Amino acid sequence: MNPNKLQLDHSYQRRCKMAKAKDIVKNFDVIAFRDLLVGKRNDGQLYAVDGQTRRHAALDKNLKMSSVWCSVFNSDGPEHEAEIFRKANGQTGISLRDKVKALVAEKDPETLKMKEIVENAGFELKYYGTTTWPKITTFKSLIVAMENGTLEDTLDVIGKAYGRMEDGEFCGATSLVIQLPMLPGIEYFIRKFGDLIDLGDLVCKLRKASVLDIITEASKKKLSKGSHGIYCAKAIFDYWNKGESKKNRLKWIK
Numbered sequence: 001m002n003p004n005k006l007q008l009d010h011s012y013q014r015r016c017k018m019a020k021a022k023d024i025v026k027n028f029d030v031i032a033f034r035d036l037l038v039g040k041r042n043d044g045q046l047y048a049v050d051g052q053t054r055r056h057a058a059l060d061k062n063l064k065m066s067s068v069w070c071s072v073f074n075s076d077g078p079e080h081e082a083e084i085f086r087k088a089n090g091q092t093g094i095s096l097r098d099k100v101k102a103l104v105a106e107k108d109p110e111t112l113k114m115k116e117i118v119e120n121a122g123f124e125l126k127y128y129g130t131t132t133w134p135k136i137t138t139f140k141s142l143i144v145a146m147e148n149g150t151l152e153d154t155l156d157v158i159g160k161a162y163g164r165m166e167d168g169e170f171c172g173a174t175s176l177v178i179q180l181p182m183l184p185g186i187e188y189f190i191r192k193f194g195d196l197i198d199l200g201d202l203v204c205k206l207r208k209a210s211v212l213d214i215i216t217e218a219s220k221k222k223l224s225k226g227s228h229g230i231y232c233a234k235a236i237f238d239y240w241n242k243g244e245s246k247k248n249r250l251k252w253i254k
Contacts, residue, residue, distance in 0.1 A: 185232020
């Protein structure tokens with residue numbers, strides 16, 4: 001099949017590794033090239049679902065392949081292809097970021113619900129690049145919070161404690177609060193003490209706290225075993241108890 005006829009749907013595709021494509025060209029091996037997985041949509045359009053890097057290599061000026069081997073399946077559209085892409089790459093390894101992107105394109109109900117909660121709180125999912133407010137890249141933290149039923153409260157607290165309005169737009173004081181270890185730390189603290197405290201009080205305390213101070217304290221508490229959330233939550237726990245009477249202090253129970 002002519003690689004020029006193969007399209008790409010970036011709603012579920014990950015970024016193409018151009019360095020890898022160039023390596024394929026430089027060290028071309030006809031046996032190792034393998035066939036591309038192609039979806040044929042109802043309108044006859046062909047989409048390279050798995051094998052975009054090899055497609056790029058085939059189109060390289062130094063290779064100029066007029067045809068490539070393809071395994072073709074009847075595609076019901078982007079959602080169907082996203083599911084096939086995720087499953088095909090699950091065999092060889094796919095990053096959590098790319099898995100979430102594919103699940104969104106696939107319209108997976110739980111992932112779409114997570115995306116909706118994130119957007120309703122004034123944030124966005126960001127699949128590539130660095131974290132900048134309000135774009136979140138810490139997908140594992142979001143998934144954990146979603147599974148624990150704490151995602152809405154976590155993002156609501158972060159937004160109220162660190163967000164602000166500028167020229168009608170919701171802006172953040174620092175993107176550090178939606179990265180590791182702050183986001184999972186706040187989530188873990190809410191999960192552990194949410195039934196014992198008023199989240200409004202947590203917002204007030206976090207507003208007065210220095211994010212860098214909390215992160216610094218969290219790094220001192222980092223254990224050889226344990227998640228980012230636990231050691232940052234312990235730093236928030238210590239900060240919470242400052243100024244509280246002995247009677248009102250929280251107790252950290254394992």
